[in-house]
Each structure stands twice: as structure tokens, then as C-alpha cells.
Amino acid sequence: MPIDESVNLRVTHSNLKNFSADVHFSLQMTVESAKDKLWKKCGTSVDSMSLELYDDAGAKVHELKDNLRPLGFYSPQDGYQLHIIDLDPSSVTSGGWLEDTSLVEKFSISEEAFDKLDGTFRKFKEKLASKNPSILEKKIPDNYMEDFCSNIKVGDRCEVEPGGKRGVVKFVGRAENIAPGFWVGIQYDEPLGKHNGIVKGKCYFDCPPLHGALLRPDKVKVGDFPECDPFEEDEI
Incomplete structure (x- = not known):
């Protein structure tokens, strides 16, 4: 054979x-x-x-x-x-649209047609406002949680709750493109974060990929928190 x-x-x-x-x-x-x-x-x-x-x-x-x-x-x-x-010439591979998504026609809908749809978030907000107008009037102040930042500074070792994740403080301040108030940027010791310090196109600090987090300061506790020994859990 x-x-x-x-x-x-x-x-x-x-x-x-x-x-x-x-x-x-x-x-x-x-x-x-x-x-x-x-x-x-x-x-x-x-x-x-x-x-x-x-x-x-x-x-x-x-x-x-x-x-x-x-x-x-x-x-x-x-x-x-x-x-x-x-x-x-009429092949599905021609014209480049299989690789360039900008060439694909995007779905669009007029404001008038969108207003007629049920189950949208816009309709949900309108219904919420009709029952309790004060809900939508409440806004987060610019100094929200500023007092929690009084003892937090860049370079501090910290532990984040919930979860007990440890790292170092890399940023303290406002992040207007996310939400009003004060935020703390953390570089975790391990890849337990969501980004590299860039959030919604703005760089707040620099750290390795998946090591970064931006949190409200009430979730951050600074102090003597050394890096966890990765082999510690295996010890008897």
C-alpha cells in the first residue's frame, strides 16, 4: 500500500x-x-x-x-x-469588506423611530423619572470621596477590598471622563486588573497589561502590605 x-x-x-x-x-x-x-x-x-x-x-x-x-x-x-x-470580480472576497469593517454598512435608526420603540433604556429612564423625578436630579459632586484620599498617596502599598488584592498606588485624583469625584489608580502585583492604566482613551498611569485598576478610594486601604509570596499557599 x-x-x-x-x-x-x-x-x-x-x-x-x-x-x-x-x-x-x-x-x-x-x-x-x-x-x-x-x-x-x-x-x-x-x-x-x-x-x-x-x-x-x-x-x-x-x-x-x-x-x-x-x-x-x-x-x-x-x-x-x-x-x-x-x-x-463579484466574489465575496472582493472589495476588501471582509477585512475592513468600515466598508460594511452600519445599522442606523432615526430619533423619531427610536422614540417609538419599547424596552429601550431611554424609555426606562422616562418611566423612572415620571415615578420619582428627584432620582435623575441627583448628581455626583466633583469632590465626591475626596476625604477618603487624605491618607492615600502615590507610591503607597495597598490592599483592595473585596478580594484582598495587593498592589501599589499609582494615581490619586479626578477622572472626569469616567465619573465625577475622586479615584485611585492601582497597579496590582499580579495580573488581576482590567487594563494598563489607560481608561477610555486617557492614560492615568503606566503599568503592565491587566495589572491596572481605577477604584473609588473607599475600597483602598494603604499600609504595610508586602507582595504575596506566590509559593506561600503551597507550604504546609
């Missing part, structure tokens, strides 16, 4: 500039079968697909024109590039 030899090729596409995939092929499969396998990966139909083979130096070595030939006839080697050319 003959051995089913195979090859790994790097597949690229004429219309999909960001598409690149390493695909495993049997050398015994026909060119048409290879095209069918690629159609399921990139969306170009078999009838609209032309294939070109490039060596590892980027030089074209073959055009795979005969669909009935086995792939091995064209002597591909591991690491060669198999380039798909989509010949259909």
Missing part, C-alpha cells in the same frame, strides 16, 4: 491581504480537491480559483492549471507558498 505523502504550504490570497494560513495537503490529492479544501477556508469558489506555487525564496515555480493532476506533480515542498487568485 503506497505511503500517503504530504506537505505543509503557506496559503495566501489575492483579495485578502491579511490572510495567511499554514495548510496540510496530501500530495496524492488532485488540484481540484486542494481547491475544494481551500474554498472552505477562504470563500473563493473552486471554479473561480487559480493557484500559483512559489518557493521559499518567493520565486514562482508553477501555475497549477490542470485540476486533474495530483498536487505532487508540481513538486511542492514544505514551506512553499500556495497563492490563491480569485478570478470572480
Whole structure:
């Protein structure tokens, strides 16, 4: 029984500039079968697909024109590039919209039509205000929780509750693009945060990714909180 030899090729596409995939092929499969396998990966139909083979130096070595030939006839080697050319101008891959979402038509609705919808947050607020108008009139003052910051300064070791997460204070002050009042920026000792100190496009402090948190000061306790020993829990 003959051995089913195979090859790994790097597949690229004429219309999909960001598409690149390493695909495993049997050398015994026909060119048409290879095209069918690629159609399921990139969306170009078999009838609209032309294939070109490039060596590892980027030089074209073959055009795979005969669909009935086995792939091995064209002597591909591991690491060669198999380039798909989509010949259909109306193909789903044409125009770049599969990669550039700015080209996709966005759903929009007029203010008049939106006002007629039920179950929206706008309708919820209107209903809430009709029952208790004072709820929407309450605003957070600019000095909210300022008193909690009196003993917190940048560089302090701290512990955050709930959860007992430890870290160092990196920011104390207002963050108007989030909400009025005072905030404390923490760099956690471990990747237990949500960001790298940049929140809603504004940099409040600098720290490694997933180590940053911005919290109200009432959740931050400063003091002698050394970094936790990662092996401590394993000790008996």
C-alpha cells in the first residue's frame, strides 16, 4: 500500500491581504480537491480559483492549471507558498469588506423611530423619572470621596477590598471622563486588573497589561502590605 505523502504550504490570497494560513495537503490529492479544501477556508469558489506555487525564496515555480493532476506533480515542498487568485470580480472576497469593517454598512435608526420603540433604556429612564423625578436630579459632586484620599498617596502599598488584592498606588485624583469625584489608580502585583492604566482613551498611569485598576478610594486601604509570596499557599 503506497505511503500517503504530504506537505505543509503557506496559503495566501489575492483579495485578502491579511490572510495567511499554514495548510496540510496530501500530495496524492488532485488540484481540484486542494481547491475544494481551500474554498472552505477562504470563500473563493473552486471554479473561480487559480493557484500559483512559489518557493521559499518567493520565486514562482508553477501555475497549477490542470485540476486533474495530483498536487505532487508540481513538486511542492514544505514551506512553499500556495497563492490563491480569485478570478470572480463579484466574489465575496472582493472589495476588501471582509477585512475592513468600515466598508460594511452600519445599522442606523432615526430619533423619531427610536422614540417609538419599547424596552429601550431611554424609555426606562422616562418611566423612572415620571415615578420619582428627584432620582435623575441627583448628581455626583466633583469632590465626591475626596476625604477618603487624605491618607492615600502615590507610591503607597495597598490592599483592595473585596478580594484582598495587593498592589501599589499609582494615581490619586479626578477622572472626569469616567465619573465625577475622586479615584485611585492601582497597579496590582499580579495580573488581576482590567487594563494598563489607560481608561477610555486617557492614560492615568503606566503599568503592565491587566495589572491596572481605577477604584473609588473607599475600597483602598494603604499600609504595610508586602507582595504575596506566590509559593506561600503551597507550604504546609
